[in-house]
Amino acid sequence: MNELDLVAWVRRQARGRRPGLAAGIGDDCAIYRPRGASVDLLLTTDMLIEDVHFRRGQPAERLGHNVLARGLSDIAAMGGDPRICLLSLAVPEWADEAWVKRFYRGLLKLARETGTVLAGGDLARAGKLAGDIVVCGEAPRGEALRRDRARRVDDIFVSGPLGGAAARGYADAIQPRLEFGRTLRGRARAAMDVSDGLALDLHRLCLASGVAAELDEVPMAPGATLDQALHGGEDYELLFTARAAVPGAIRIGRIVNGPAGEVRFRGERLEPRGYDHFSRR
Amino acid sequence: MNELDLVAWVRRQARGRRPGLAAGIGDDCAIYRPRGASVDLLLTTDMLIEDVHFRRGQPAERLGHNVLARGLSDIAAMGGDPRICLLSLAVPEWADEAWVKRFYRGLLKLARETGTVLAGGDLARAGKLAGDIVVCGEAPRGEALRRDRARRVDDIFVSGPLGGAAARGYADAIQPRLEFGRTLRGRARAAMDVSDGLALDLHRLCLASGVAAELDEVPMAPGATLDQALHGGEDYELLFTARAAVPGAIRIGRIVNGPAGEVRFRGERLEPRGYDHFSRR
Numbered sequence: 321m322n323e324l325d326l327v328a329w330v331r332r333q334a335r336g337r338r339p340g341l342a343a344g345i346g347d348d349c350a351i352y353r354p355r356g357a358s359v360d361l362l363l364t365t366d367m368l369i370e371d372v373h374f375r376r377g378q379p380a381e382r383l384g385h386n387v388l389a390r391g392l393s394d395i396a397a398m399g400g401d402p403r404i405c406l407l408s409l410a411v412p413e414w415a416d417e418a419w420v421k422r423f424y425r426g427l428l429k430l431a432r433e434t435g436t437v438l439a440g441g442d443l444a445r446a447g448k449l450a451g452d453i454v455v456c457g458e459a460p461r462g463e464a465l466r467r468d469r470a471r472r473v474d475d476i477f478v479s480g481p482l483g484g485a486a487a488r489g490y491a492d493a494i495q496p497r498l499e500f501g502r503t504l505r506g507r508a509r510a511a512m513d514v515s516d517g518l519a520l521d522l523h524r525l526c527l528a529s530g531v532a533a534e535l536d537e538v539p540m541a542p543g544a545t546l547d548q549a550l551h552g553g554e555d556y557e558l559l560f561t562a563r564a565a566v567p568g569a570i571r572i573g574r575i576v577n578g579p580a581g582e583v584r585f586r587g588e589r590l591e592p593r594g595y596d597h598f599s600r601r
Numbered sequence: 602m603n604e605l606d607l608v609a610w611v612r613r614q615a616r617g618r619r620p621g622l623a624a625g626i627g628d629d630c631a632i633y634r635p636r637g638a639s640v641d642l643l644l645t646t647d648m649l650i651e652d653v654h655f656r657r658g659q660p661a662e663r664l665g666h667n668v669l670a671r672g673l674s675d676i677a678a679m680g681g682d683p684r685i686c687l688l689s690l691a692v693p694e695w696a697d698e699a700w701v702k703r704f705y706r707g708l709l710k711l712a713r714e715t716g717t718v719l720a721g722g723d724l725a726r727a728g729k730l731a732g733d734i735v736v737c738g739e740a741p742r743g744e745a746l747r748r749d750r751a752r753r754v755d756d757i758f759v760s761g762p763l764g765g766a767a768a769r770g771y772a773d774a775i776q777p778r779l780e781f782g783r784t785l786r787g788r789a790r791a792a793m794d795v796s797d798g799l800a801l802d803l804h805r806l807c808l809a810s811g812v813a814a815e816l817d818e819v820p821m822a823p824g825a826t827l828d829q830a831l832h833g834g835e836d837y838e839l840l841f842t843a844r845a846a847v848p849g850a851i852r853i854g855r856i857v858n859g860p861a862g863e864v865r866f867r868g869e870r871l872e873p874r875g876y877d878h879f880s881r882r
Contacts, residue, residue, distance in 0.1 A: 323724050326698075326701065326724060327724070329702070330705055330719070333705060333706070333709055334709055334712075334718070334719040340684065340685075341685060341718055341720055345719065345720065345721050345722070346721075347721070349721070350685060350687060350720035350721040352684065352685055352720065352737065354635055354638040354639075354640050354642060354739060355638065355639050355640055355739075356637055356638050356639035356640070357635040357636065357637050357638035358635075358636050358637035359635050359636055359637070361635060361642070361737075363685070363687060363720065363721065363735070363737060364687075364721070365646075365687045365688075365689045365721070365722055365723050365733065365735050366689070366723050367689045367691060367723050367725050367731075367733070369691055369725055369727050369731065371727075371728065372691070372725050372726060372727050373725070403621065403633065404621075404622060404631060404633055404644070406631060406644060406645075406646045406735070407646075408646045408647070408648045408733045410648060410650055410653070410731065417607075420607065421610070424611055424614060425614070428614055428615055431615075437615070437622055438611070438615040438626065439622055439626065439631035439633065439644065440626050440627075440628070440630065440631040440644065440645070440646070441626070441646055442646050442647050442648050442733070443604050443607060443608070444648050444650055444653050444654070445653060446650050446652075446653050446729075446731070447652065447728075447729065448727075448728065448729075450648075450650065450691065450727070450731045452646065452648070452689045452723070452733035454644070454646050454687070454735045456633065456642075456644060456737075458635060458636075
């Protein structure tokens with residue numbers, strides 16, 4: 321059972337009355353509308369687990385930065401503004417007090433730079449480091465971008481070239497595309513971030529929208545191979561569809577008729593292979 | 602460094618402009634007020650980690666129930682109504698598909714019973730099971746209960762006898778006191794849930810409020826020892842202070858003058874010993 325299958329199963333089980341909930345399981349964030357509010361709330365949660373998402377030995381500041389950046393990227397993908405975050409952190413023996421403080425400093429620096437307030441969390445000891453970031457953001461009511469809105473006439477775009485993270489051995493400090501995401505409100509039809517590779521994430525966007533896609537070109541970051549650009553993951557660029565060109569974005573293809581979720585490239589079906597944290601063992 | 606020290610350090614580091622944030626690090630939930638909303642949002646996150654919070658072999662349904670129940674208890678402690686939840690789950694080899702589905706069924710049953718909608722989350726593989734629940738709740742604007750509001754004239758109460766979870770070997774399905782929590786709005790002055798034992802949690806409430814406490818009696822659950830009632834943890838009763846008696850609550854003492862955080866019982870200072878998930882190794 322892979323992540324998509326399990327997510328689909330959970331979504332079926334969780335069906336029912338969903339007061340105030342505009343979008344939920346399967347998108348980058350849940351969208352929730354509190355009574356009377358002029359904004360929609362965006363809620364996302366992302367794990368960072370030792371030996372799954374990272375290996376010991378990385379600088380603590382960068383890990384703290386990246387755990388928040390991954391959550392912020394989900395907010396960017398919905399065109400939102402981050403407001404508050406909560407961090408759950410399980411700390412292993414090897415991470416001493418100085419390490420933990422460097423980790424928090426990395427997180428808090430990015431929080432300040434993006435107007436995000438660390439508002440709480442949970443702490444525990446564990447055998448391996450495990451973090452889970454919760455980010456709560458806002459978008460003007462009804463304007464949050466979703467991945468299930470792509471339609472057949474749309475062009476497909478990315479906010480930048482891909483494969484750079486893989487080419488550099490996943491050693492980057494992730495830069496969430498918050499500014500760019502905000503400019504997509506009212507312009508993009510469907511959007512998500514490219515966290516697990518273009519092939520897998522475009523497949524997910526098409527599946528959620530019930531459409532297929534035809535890729536014309538894949539912009540490669542300096543030093544990246546085509547395989548890294550298609551399947552590398554961790555680039556955190558934004559992937560979106562729109563009816564007209566968007567300044568600063570690279571057009572890579574278009575939405576077409578075809579089986580839901582199918583992505584075609586150079587005349588062949590592209591395998592939705594990428595960084596599936598769940599099916600990978 | 603224990604949990605309280607680290608939380609205090611993080612709180613100092615995270616200081617600054619906090620628009621919309623009424624309470625944050627150190628309480629059961631963060632309180633956030635979206636623009637225009639007639640409600641305050643309550644946000645909480647709680648981890649459940651194999652070999653830290655539970656041992657393998659427990660029924661999957663009960664674990665799924667308990668991971669959500671722990672988050673709901675934080676909402677109850679603030680007098681809130683739960684709305685949506687998100688689950689991050691890292692699944693180890695030993696948990697097969699059937700196990701994971703039973704885990705979700707336990708969580709979703711409690712979600713339905715309490716009007717909580719599972720709205721998203723994250724999935725990964727890991728060496729040990731690690732879950733992190735996010736619960737988003739609401740309270741009428743300005744009415745959420747906080748742990749830092751106890752004053753010297755208050756009496757101290759609990760919603761039920763203590764030590765039962767420890768006496769039964771922590772094998773209970775946790776019952777979050779949501780109904781009781783709602784009845785405390787406008788009645789209680791300060792409140793929190795007893796997750797880590799009365800001695801430690803009352804110490805935390807007093808520390809946050811800058812007051813001391815004098816315990817007169819400790820109501821023991823059937824089969825529980827005094828030590829279990831004071832230090833056992835996992836009871837998830839509500840601990841609160843109020844100026845007048847509250848139906849259904851047990852009076853256990855009063856707020857007094859004294860060093861912030863000090864709890865006295867039978868003429869002696871009670872050690873703030875309990876289930877500190879962070880300092881325990």
